[in-house]
Amino acid sequence: MKKRAVLGLAMILAGCLLIAAGALWDTAPDPRPVMLHGAGAFLLVYGIGDAIGMKADPDHQKREKIEYNDERNIAIWNRAGAVSGKVLQWVILVASWAAVGFWGIPIRVFWAALGLCIVKSLLELLLVLRYQKDM
Numbered sequence: 571m572k573k574r575a576v577l578g579l580a581m582i583l584a585g586c587l588l589i590a591a592g593a594l595w596d597t598a599p600d601p602r603p604v605m606l607h608g609a610g611a612f613l614l615v616y617g618i619g620d621a622i623g624m625k626a627d628p629d630h631q632k633r634e635k636i637e638y639n640d641e642r643n644i645a646i647w648n649r650a651g652a653v654s655g656k657v658l659q660w661v662i663l664v665a666s667w668a669a670v671g672f673w674g675i676p677i678r679v680f681w682a683a684l685g686l687c688i689v690k691s692l693l694e695l696l697l698v699l700r701y702q703k704d705m
Contacts, residue, residue, distance in 0.1 A: 578620040585614030655694075659687050 588610030592603040623630075637643060666683035669675040 575621070578617045581613045581617030581620070585610045585612070585617060588613065655690070659690055663687050 588606045590610075592606030592610060595603045595606065662683050666675075666680045670677055670680045
């Protein structure tokens with residue numbers, strides 16, 4: 571719970587800093603100060619809402635902590651992360667191939683993406699072998 575409280579306070583502080591940065595950056599036609607105001611307001615409101623929600627219902631906090639540490643939920647999160655990594659790997663590879671074919675991007679972009687996918691697959695294999703040895 572302390573990590574979540576620190577995260578909430580960090581969001582509140584970051585929101586205040588972004589709003590202050592947007593106010594200090596006063597150039598009329600430039601849209602970046604407005605973007606800083608929007609991001610800062612979002613972080614500020616979300617951090618305050620999170621802090622209020624944590625204080626309001628201690629039973630909910632306890633249930634969330636138990637659910638977060640549940641082995642089944644951890645396995646579900648790990649499996650979802652692995653599947654999303656595989657999907658992202660193939661999407662990047664196909665997008666780089668399409669960029670080379672349709673937009674004339676240099677072929678080295680595709681080779682770089684292919685190299686990254688191979689490195690990711692090798693790292694995945696090494697981690698699987700390590701975890702199998704540990705368990």
